[in-house]
Amino acid sequence: MPGDLGLGLYVFMLATFVGLEIIRKVSPLLHTPLMSLTNAISAISVVGAILITGAQGATTLSKVLGFIAITAAVTNIVSGFLITDRMLKMFKKRVGPK
Amino acid sequence: MTSQVVDYIYIVAAALFILSLKWMNSPATARRGVFAGEAGMLLAVTGTLAAHQVFNWQWILAAFFIGSAVGVPIAYIMPMTAVPQRTAMSHACGALAAALVGTAEYYRSVQMHAPLATFEMVALVVETLLGFLTFTGSLMAMGKLQEILPSRPLIYRGQNFINLTLFTIAAGLGIRLILVPADAWIFPIFAGLALLFGVLLIVPIGGADMPTVIALLNSYAGLSACAMGFALNNKLLVIAGALDGSSGLILSIIMCKAMNRSFTNVLFGGFGQIRASKTVKDQRPVRSASAEEAASILEAASSVIVVPGYGLAVAQAQHKIRELYDNLMRRGIDVKFAIHPVAGRMPGHMNVLLAEADIPYDRLIAMDEINSEFPQCDVALVIGANDVTNPAARNDPSSPIYGMPILDVDKARTVMVIKRSMSPGFAGIDNELYYMDRTLMLFGDAKAFVAEIVRELPARAAA
Numbered sequence: 001m002p003g004d005l006g007l008g009l010y011v012f013m014l015a016t017f018v019g020l021e022i023i024r025k026v027s028p029l030l031h032t033p034l035m036s037l038t039n040a041i042s043a044i045s046v047v048g049a050i051l052i053t054g055a056q057g058a059t060t061l062s063k064v065l066g067f068i069a070i071t072a073a074v075t076n077i078v079s080g081f082l083i084t085d086r087m088l089k090m091f092k093k094r095v096g097p098k
Numbered sequence: 099m100t101s102q103v104v105d106y107i108y109i110v111a112a113a114l115f116i117l118s119l120k121w122m123n124s125p126a127t128a129r130r131g132v133f134a135g136e137a138g139m140l141l142a143v144t145g146t147l148a149a150h151q152v153f154n155w156q157w158i159l160a161a162f163f164i165g166s167a168v169g170v171p172i173a174y175i176m177p178m179t180a181v182p183q184r185t186a187m188s189h190a191c192g193a194l195a196a197a198l199v200g201t202a203e204y205y206r207s208v209q210m211h212a213p214l215a216t217f218e219m220v221a222l223v224v225e226t227l228l229g230f231l232t233f234t235g236s237l238m239a240m241g242k243l244q245e246i247l248p249s250r251p252l253i254y255r256g257q258n259f260i261n262l263t264l265f266t267i268a269a270g271l272g273i274r275l276i277l278v279p280a281d282a283w284i285f286p287i288f289a290g291l292a293l294l295f296g297v298l299l300i301v302p303i304g305g306a307d308m309p310t311v312i313a314l315l316n317s318y319a320g321l322s323a324c325a326m327g328f329a330l331n332n333k334l335l336v337i338a339g340a341l342d343g344s345s346g347l348i349l350s351i352i353m354c355k356a357m358n359r360s361f362t363n364v365l366f367g368g369f370g371q372i373r374a375s376k377t378v379k380d381q382r383p384v385r386s387a388s389a390e391e392a393a394s395i396l397e398a399a400s401s402v403i404v405v406p407g408y409g410l411a412v413a414q415a416q417h418k419i420r421e422l423y424d425n426l427m428r429r430g431i432d433v434k435f436a437i438h439p440v441a442g443r444m445p446g447h448m449n450v451l452l453a454e455a456d457i458p459y460d461r462l463i464a465m466d467e468i469n470s471e472f473p474q475c476d477v478a479l480v481i482g483a484n485d486v487t488n489p490a491a492r493n494d495p496s497s498p499i500y501g502m503p504i505l506d507v508d509k510a511r512t513v514m515v516i517k518r519s520m521s522p523g524f525a526g527i528d529n530e531l532y533y534m535d536r537t538l539m540l541f542g543d544a545k546a547f548v549a550e551i552v553r554e555l556p557a558r559a560a561a
Binding site: 011012015022023025034042043046049052053054056057058059062063065068069070071077078079080082085086089090092093094 | 111112115116118119120122123124125128129131132135136138139142143146147150151152153154155157158160161162164165166168169170172173174176178181184185188189191192194195196198199201202203205206209217312313316319320323324326327328330331332333334335336337338339340341342343344345346347348349352437439444445446447449450453454456458459460461462464
């Protein structure tokens with residue numbers, strides 16, 4: 001097993017367990033914002049898209065595919081974080097005595 | 099900046115992503131979680147741009163600009179009732195990004211005659227396969243949620259067989275690509291089959307099963323980003339993708355449990371099929387009531403549990419329900435909301451809608467907690483929910499939904515159901531609840547009917 005792959009698999013395994021433990025504790029109230037938040041976070045794939053588009057001597061095909069990929073990922077990042085925050089702002093406890 | 103520094107930046111970003119999800123465990127800390135996520139993302143992107151020698155800036159900047167120009171209006175203009183569609187759309191975008199990066203990576207290696215190592219090819223094939231099928235699958239889900247496409251399941255003979263064959267061929271071509279990466283002619287066929295498979299996978303799934311499907315697509319999109327991390331040897335991508343993947347997995351398991359489906363059933367896309375079987379409609383009498391009668395019953399109650407469902411979202415009745423809630427609470431009547439995990443079209447859908455209408459979140463009670471309260475409650479008011487209240491799930495072993503956990507609405511002293519007509523719900527299953535002696539049917543549009551009840555209430559207080 002190549003070293004990078006071995007390390008990558010360890011990281012994957014540990015991150016999955018951490019994810020499972022953390023997400024299990026998320027309140028069901030917040031499952032919709034949770035989904036838009038994880039969506040925004042997984043748009044970290046923008047990093048890969050930047051490396052492909054910005055590589056020296058990238059072909060036109062690479063640039064076009066990379067361009068679309070960056071656009072899609074950035075749309076997810078921007079709309080994902082903003083709409084999560086917009087939703088969370090709406091969750092309020094009862095204020096003052098009734 | 100050397101590439102070693104960016105490795106440290108990536109570690110910090112990964113930690114921030116984990117904290118971000120951790121803080122989502124309570125509404126009190128959740129906004130901090132969003133902030134941590136944003137900080138992690140900013141670090142990772144600026145770190146990447148600074149550390150690597152990046153060319154073609156005009157392309158990258160233009161893409162950032164367009165992405166932001168599209169993303170901001172989506173986040174602010176999108177009505178809360180359309181959140182499931184937006185979520186499906188962002189699964190599509192995320193998956194598309196992963197699939198295209200994989201495609202570009204593949205063609206670059208072919209063109210430079212620098213074949214990728216076998217494990218990189220494995221990662222790349224998984225990335226593009228999951229990416230493309232999640233892309234079209236999510237678009238289909240979005241079409242169904244937006245009702246551009248029929249939300250009833252489209253079923254034909256031999257469907258599972260065709261899907262399985264298609265998937266086997268796509269996977270076979272993928273394996274062939276891994277073994278002989280230089281055979282570039284295979285790639286477009288492989289990608290095309292993955293795209294087609296995504297469409298066929300979602301077509302048979304009905305609207306009521308959307309919460310599970312959305313969660314599952316969420317998981318797939320995450321896993322494809324994760325595979326990209328393996329292909330590019332980037333641990334941050336692996337971690338973020340794994341977090342997204344496990345989140346989608348947990349949500350789909352929760353949705354499965356709430357519908358009494360096995361997880362294998364979902365993984366193989368075999369849902370929506372049992373539900374299509376129709377039971378014979380029967381013509382038993384029901385008792386119906388007017389808004390005035392409903393108002394007087396509510397007024398005399400001391401505790402009310404509202405059971406919202408997808409119909410509430412369709413009728414956009416959440417603000418009217420808030421008026422009803424305020425009015426009843428002012429009279430000292432205890433009002434709570436009972437939330438079934440699969441109510442609505444995505445996990446947590448009802449909570450967001452009711453929160454939008456300013457209903458305090460401590461009034462939104464999950465199924466397991468509230469079920470013991472129904473026997474003591476005076477009125478259960480069902481608004482736009484159907485299958486999740488059907489006692490057949492408890493009593494009738496022949497019912498297609500038998501065994502599904504439900505809200506015990508039938509145990510309340512009086513049950514009122516706001517419904518357009520007697521037509522059976524999405525699943526095509528008749529609901530015993532409607533024929534009980536204690537049940538009153540309130541026929542009409544949810545929003546209009548609740549508004550009418552609210553109008554009746556103050557008049558009576560004055561009298």
